[in-house]
Amino acid sequence: MTMAQDFELEVNGRPMRLKAAPDTPLLWALRDMLKLTGTKFGCGVGLCGACTVHVDGEVVRACTLEIGSLDKGAKVTTIEGLAAVPDHPVIKAWEEGDVPQCGFCQPGQIMAAAGFLKDNPDPSAEQIRAGMMNLCRCGTYQQIERAIARAAALQAGKQG
């Protein structure tokens, strides 16, 4: 049904209430209802990854996830939340590496990278290449790979 309903989520550590039709993709709930426009719309079919967020610790493409399918109080992290973490290694590596060209895909790349590094804290170049599938039309793939390797090193340095 398309009638708007109330939903409760925890977004970037804060409880949020929003009104949306249950079939609204999480992407559009974040962008249009919560005005969190860091998560981008690229394809709408889960192909490009520009809409990547974390839901309950998992990497998710928000354009294919209906808000009605989320648990009440589901923990959502967007790029705005990740970037608010002081000295986040992925953010640092991306800024040091001056990775973006047009930049539109980069929040999604960063969210995907952060998730990837959680499961692969010490990845080889081949593992990075196999593990990152977000699209970039500007061709920054080599800078993304280097930034992920750098973020892994920063992360290891913090823990070591």
Next chain:
Amino acid sequence: MTQTGKTFPLTRRGLLRVVAGTGLCLAAGPAMSAEAAGDGATGFGVYLRIAPDGAISILTPNAEMGQGTFDGLAKVLVEELDADWARVTIGLSGANAAMANPKLRSQTTGNSEAVRGYYAILRKTGAAAREMLVAAAAQRWGVSAADCRTEAGVVTAGNRTLDYGALAADAAKLPVPIAPVLKDPASFRLLGKDMPRKETSAKVRGAAIYGIDVELPGMLVGALAMPDAAYGKFRAAGLDAARTAEGIKGVVPVLGGHAVVAGDWWTAQKAAALVSFEVDGATPASSADLDAMMRKTLADEAAPTALFLGVGGGTDLAASRQSAVRSLASASKRLAVDVSVPYLAHGTMEPMACTAQMADGRLTIWAPTQSPGTVSKLAAKLSGLAEDKVTVHRTFLGGGFGRRWNTDFAQQAIEAAIALPGPPIKLIWNRTQDGQHDFYRPAAKARIEAGLDAAGRLSVWKMRVTGQSIAQAIGRAPENLSPDGTLAKELPYVVPVQHVESAAVTLPVPIGFWRSVAHMPNIFYVETAMDELAVLAGADPLAFRLAHLDDPRSIAVLKTLARMMAWPQKPADGIGHGLALTNGYGSWCAVGARVRRQGKALTVERIWAAMDCGLALEPENVRRQAQGALAFGLGPALDGRVLFENGVASALNLGDIGALTPAGMPRIEVELVRGGDEPGGVGEVAVPGVAPAICNALVAAGGERVRDLPLSAAGIDVTV
């Protein structure tokens, strides 16, 4: 034309609030009107403001779509100004006729012309302001200007110093130097170095505002209902269902269809999907028909044809043809090939989007546009308002590649705002619409007949090219794009008898500028034919090219590439190396590829490029632009092709257009060659080299000669 009012903030936190100054044109000097304005900052012309505390604000005229001009153009000004880069904040200007690109004569982004166009005026602006600041200091201290020096935003004479901020108001009252002294590039402190861009942090943190991200109080959001077909006449059905759908505030006709407006995009999109379209007239043509017409035009020498390059500089088509035909007849060996390239989609990462508001007798537009001046004029025309009642704010662009030079998406938002006055209205296309309503890179064909003399040297080159003409599409020959306007391009090679003709074909497919425009097809034709001729001559492809070049910059990039690739490499089973020479936009590039062929499967393992853009203002950015251009050309070479079925494009999503994914990305290395002292174009010149380099490498790997892109259409198994 003056621009007043605030610029639109660049980021969520409103990082920049700048009040643009007014500009006075001086006959021979930079546009300068040094005026104070409400916020206490002093304006020096349209680009520069200096606050009393020394903070520097630069308004950048160009679209920022990944090329780095937002940051780079500001650096040019700040270099000559001798200010402290750390104190500089950059803002995107709105539409402002005073900020026209001097080479393009409009405020347009394209043709790799940002630095080439604005370099001189930005240097003059910075240098003139510096001299005025020095003069103000000198006056205050009772010394001569020659006793003063500047560095990092401070004027110094002996042990006295004054910050630019303290001097700005006084400096602005002084005469504007007509011919300020520019720095010797050898003494540049900012340019020529690499450092992270000013907008990187905002882009990384999701704070940068693109067209799709515009948020305004009371804003409505709309989706589009458009026919699936890219061309043809259609009638909408189901508009009432859309109008009465839950949450819909309005359904209004706009260019290409209807805008369906709601409080949020998903609601609007669901209602828009209720609208269907029936063909109203003839069934639109399919690719088979389009291709047949092009083949017919290619073969029909009696079709209207323009002589692009005549034998011996002659201007008579028939005489030049005869001359070329005679030379071919007496050649020792001949090559006759037909080559073609398909329609391509742009596939910018950010789909088309634009916001407009008609309120209180003013029309305001927020656009991710490459053509703000055109948008401004269009808005005035559509609304009937005088242009000073129109404000165009610019956002970052999530990719452009030439697509956002067109103003269709802006026109839709303007029309929606006029039809629904009051609130701002943001329209966003879905991805399928983006692929179906593109201004495609035109498909094109060439017929090449070339001859070698007894010594194996090129004696004659006769080429006929056909395809839709962009000049025809936009209603004028773009003076700055002469090769593109005429479909053809001059060869870099020395050939005694050269004849190049072009026959534009009129087809219904909407076409436009696609990164490197007509350089890409032309270089594909030439650089694949050159390899075929090298084979005929029994010559190495590099040596064959070098033997026909007298242009030192072409020679230099080829030789650099050869070193990078260790050309010629010893033959190895299934491995092939190929190369191609490109030029355009005042720059030169040689591209090499290494491929691995296993049966019908092809893997592109490495790409090299030797890039000569003259003076590289930011070397690492230039390398990355070349890398990005190579990736951009690689995907379509492998698997990029838009086909039309009754007008409906096959580009339904980003997976259909040959967009390169991480899996398809080879290792790419770029080296810079400094072949000149002026900056050349950076963003496009490498693109055309990839397809021919790969096709040439495939042959070297024992594979077939592909003359019709993409490789996948020849049955080759590629990874994009």
